[in-house]
Amino acid sequence: MSDLDAYRLKAREWLTSQASIFGREQRRxxxxxxxxxxxxxxxxxKQEAGYTGITWPASHGGQGLSALEKVVYEQEEIxxxxxxxxFAVSLGMPVPIMLRYLPDGDPWKLERARKALRGEEIWCxxxxxxxxxxxxxGLRTTAVKDGDDWVVNGQKLWTTWAQHADYGVIVVRTxxxxxxxxxxxxFWLDMKSPGITVRPVKLAAGDEHVNEVFFDDVRIADTxxxxxxxxxxxxxxETLIIERxxxxxxxxxxxxxxxxxxxSKALTIKGRPAIEDGRVRERLARTYxxxxxxxxxxxxxxxxxxxxxxxxxxxxxxxxxxVRARQKLSEYAIDLQGVQGIRHSEQDDPKQTxxxxxxxxxxxxxxxxxxxxxxxxxxxxxxxxxxxxxPDKGVPFNQIPR
Amino acid sequence: xSILYDEGQQAIATEVQRVLDxxxxxxxxKTLLETRGRYDETFWALAREQGWxxxxxxxxxxxxxxxxxxxxxxxxxxxxxxxxxxxxNSSFGVGHALxxxxxxxxxxxxxxxxxxxxxxxxxxFAEGADILPTEPTVRIVNGRLHGTKPAVTGGASADVxxxxxxxxxxxxxxxxxxxxxxxxxxxxxxxxxxRGAADLRFDGAExxxxxNMGDAxxxxxxxxxxxxxxxxxxxxxxxxxxxxxxxDYALTRRAFGQPIGAFQSIKHRxxxxxxxxxxxxxxxxxxxxxxxxxxxxxxxxxxxxxxATDAYDTVSRDATQSHGGIGVTWEADLHLHQRRARxxxxxxxxxxxxxxALVEELEGAA
Numbered sequence: 001m002s003d004l005d006a007y008r009l010k011a012r013e014w015l016t017s018q019a020s021i022f023g024r025e026q027r028r029x030x031x032x033x034x035x036x037x038x039x040x041x042x043x044x045x046k047q048e049a050g051y052t053g054i055t056w057p058a059s060h061g062g063q064g065l066s067a068l069e070k071v072v073y074e075q076e077e078i079x080x081x082x083x084x085x086x087f088a089v090s091l092g093m094p095v096p097i098m099l100r101y102l103p104d105g106d107p108w109k110l111e112r113a114r115k116a117l118r119g120e121e122i123w124c125x126x127x128x129x130x131x132x133x134x135x136x137x138g139l140r141t142t143a144v145k146d147g148d149d150w151v152v153n154g155q156k157l158w159t160t161w162a163q164h165a166d167y168g169v170i171v172v173r174t175x176x177x178x179x180x181x182x183x184x185x186x187f188w189l190d191m192k193s194p195g196i197t198v199r200p201v202k203l204a205a206g207d208e209h210v211n212e213v214f215f216d217d218v219r220i221a222d223t224x225x226x227x228x229x230x231x232x233x234x235x236x237x238e239t240l241i242i243e244r245x246x247x248x249x250x251x252x253x254x255x256x257x258x259x260x261x262x263x264s265k266a267l268t269i270k271g272r273p274a275i276e277d278g279r280v281r282e283r284l285a286r287t288y289x290x291x292x293x294x295x296x297x298x299x300x301x302x303x304x305x306x307x308x309x310x311x312x313x314x315x316x317x318x319x320x321x322x323v324r325a326r327q328k329l330s331e332y333a334i335d336l337q338g339v340q341g342i343r344h345s346e347q348d349d350p351k352q353t354x355x356x357x358x359x360x361x362x363x364x365x366x367x368x369x370x371x372x373x374x375x376x377x378x379x380x381x382x383x384x385x386x387x388x389x390x391p392d393k394g395v396p397f398n399q400i401p402r
Numbered sequence: 403x404s405i406l407y408d409e410g411q412q413a414i415a416t417e418v419q420r421v422l423d424x425x426x427x428x429x430x431x432k433t434l435l436e437t438r439g440r441y442d443e444t445f446w447a448l449a450r451e452q453g454w455x456x457x458x459x460x461x462x463x464x465x466x467x468x469x470x471x472x473x474x475x476x477x478x479x480x481x482x483x484x485x486x487x488x489x490x491n492s493s494f495g496v497g498h499a500l501x502x503x504x505x506x507x508x509x510x511x512x513x514x515x516x517x518x519x520x521x522x523x524x525x526x527f528a529e530g531a532d533i534l535p536t537e538p539t540v541r542i543v544n545g546r547l548h549g550t551k552p553a554v555t556g557g558a559s560a561d562v563x564x565x566x567x568x569x570x571x572x573x574x575x576x577x578x579x580x581x582x583x584x585x586x587x588x589x590x591x592x593x594x595x596x597r598g599a600a601d602l603r604f605d606g607a608e609x610x611x612x613x614n615m616g617d618a619x620x621x622x623x624x625x626x627x628x629x630x631x632x633x634x635x636x637x638x639x640x641x642x643x644x645x646x647x648x649x650d651y652a653l654t655r656r657a658f659g660q661p662i663g664a665f666q667s668i669k670h671r672x673x674x675x676x677x678x679x680x681x682x683x684x685x686x687x688x689x690x691x692x693x694x695x696x697x698x699x700x701x702x703x704x705x706x707x708x709x710a711t712d713a714y715d716t717v718s719r720d721a722t723q724s725h726g727g728i729g730v731t732w733e734a735d736l737h738l739h740q741r742r743a744r745x746x747x748x749x750x751x752x753x754x755x756x757x758x759a760l761v762e763e764l765e766g767a768a
Contacts, residue, residue, distance in 0.1 A: 289709040307406060
């Protein structure tokens with residue numbers, strides 16, 4: 001057995017032992033505040049078992065292992081529905097980038113890392129704005145130098161868990177007189193700073209995990225700057241690829257196709273088991289084939305990493321394909337249930353019911369890279385096709401027509 | 403077997419592609435479209451010379467002793483050039499049937515010839531839309547075959563065929579040499595003539611029923627699954643080539659002051675094609691690598707076939723569209739792949755067949 005297999009088995013064993021304490025069923029019916037408190041207890045258990053900061057260096061409180069162990073662990077975690085939600089962004093991007101840019105051995109940063117790993121503190125990532133999503137470099141929140149401080153004004157949007165965040169990282173415009181990518185600067189900040197207002201945005205499915213965050217003369221010390229003045233776009237891109245390899249789910253974090261197979265046996269069409277219907281068989285078979293392709297791409301990526309090789313670029317198809325397919329399959333599965341298909345509870349888990357999966361799928365197709373941007377990435381980075389026509393290219397930000 | 407190609411396997415892929423690209427001539431293929439019952443002799447001579455004909459057969463029978471992964475790599479390269487003969491797969495199917503279900507004498511007689519390419523094999527199971535007929539109309543009585551197998555791939559040129567026939571106690575697989583009285587072939591006019599589709603009419607031809615088998619339908623399905631993996635690789639190769647053709651054209655063709663590849667209607671379509679090619683390729687590799695896994699292989703082979711058919715059809719269709727007017731001309735050669743996408747789709751099991759085959763596996767497991 002390889003070391004990695006041994007690691008997987010050990011993780012599986014531990015996760016199985018935690019399922020009856022922190023699993024999906026234990027979360028059912030909790031209020032939002034109760035769920036957060038519950039999640040924090042889970043995070044402590046996870047930290048004590050050695051499954052947080054898997055790829056972080058030991059000097060930052062991590063396990064000092066490779067992306068492989070991290071991916072294997074995450075993959076094993078997927079089926080249980082543990083309450084990782086509140087810490088995924090925090091530990092995935094803002095905290096690691098802060099640790100990377102602040103001086104080695106800085107006791108303040110090490111204390112932040114320790115608390116973040118235990119879920120005692122949460123960091124958020126203040127990137128997107130009302131007018132800057134896919135076009136991140138078009139952001140408009142400004143920071144103006146005032147002595148040793150910067151004064152921030154503007155608005156961020158879609159900030160995950162900002163309502164619970166203790167700290168955050170932010171990209172702001174510090175120079176509007178240069179082309180858009182070049183006038184940005186990156187900072188960390190205390191979310192309790194005067195002048196910050198956080199308002200949760202209720203999403204269509206009813207959940208409130210993203211926020212709008214307003215900045216009204218918020219002061220940030222220049223010592224909180226991560227990277228050079230004008231270098232913020234580069235640091236933002238670096239932040240986004242820290243989690244380059246993460247566990248994927250061929251069903252796009254929706255229900256597995258096996259659930260639809262089971263339901264198709266129980267449901268009927270004109271008095272006969274639905275699974276005998278050619279339309280249903282076609283859908284099941286095509287879906288399985290697509291998901292099997294994703295699983296194989298993923299497996300090849302892992303094997304490449306294990307062999308010390310650079311994985312092929314085809315991993316880029318994963319999010320695009322899996323979430324879009326999940327959305328369509330969920331529509332189909334709801335249809336198959338006939339009038340009963342309308343049943344839905346906001347508490348339902350997108351990995352367990354087609355309704356919850358369907359309700360939340362639109363978010364999945366937009367957050368973290370909209371389908372259209374992913375198609376652009378494939379076209380430009382992998383296939384070498386030209387960029388779109390960009391009228392703002394090379395134009396100073398303050399001269400771009402609005 | 404790993405789904406990550408090793409250096410030897412990568413070398414096979416590169417070398418086969420190099421050799422095939424060097425000998426490629428679309429004029430040769432287009433000539434074949436306008437005749438019947440002929441195949442690309444240049445390609446087949448190359449396949450024999452390079453040892454591709456025996457790549458997946460054991461060394462003691464004159465093969466190279468490799469497996470589905472390597473044959474798949476050869477097939478992928480063949481698919482990329484829309485190779486002008488179907489025999490690598492059809493002969494492989496006959497050889498696999500002999501090795502696993504035939505007797506020693508028959509295997510000793512035919513397998514070395516199939517491995518060297520001296521003999522060409524054909525697989526004749528389907529009867530119309532019935533891919534694996536439970537009650538075949540072709541019958542074997544006292545060692546003699548009667549009836550017609552329609553549109554057999556490679557049937558126009560094959561020396562030997564494995565036939566699914568009704569025996570005294572249910573279906574059997576039988577081997578029949580085709581150069582004998584009692585066998586007539588009607589070479590068909592088709593949209594992809596180098597596939598050599600022919601009706602094989604048996605009127606008392608001598609045939610040998612395989613004895614080394616239980617359920618003939620299960621054995622036939624096993625043969626089809628192996629062939630499905632080869633076909634899937636061929637489809638992946640063709641789909642990849644069409645995706646690249648669209649990409650290359652989108653980079654050079656200009657309209658409205660820019661390369662058409664800068665328009666999202668074109669570039670996103672090509673990205674979607676890339677997605678399909680990669681999903682199909684991953685499925686095909688996975689299936690080839692799980693050939694010895696009795697649980698995984700049946701579903702992997704069916705999934706590979708479904709994804710590859712979808713990819714090749716879609717990418718061929720889209721690539722032609724991305725080329726605009728020039729794409730629909732005889733000269734542009736895209737139709738070679740468009741034709742091949744459809745002929746491969748229906749050889750050795752169509753979409754409906756593989757959908758059912760896959761769902762039967764999923765039902766059993768759920």
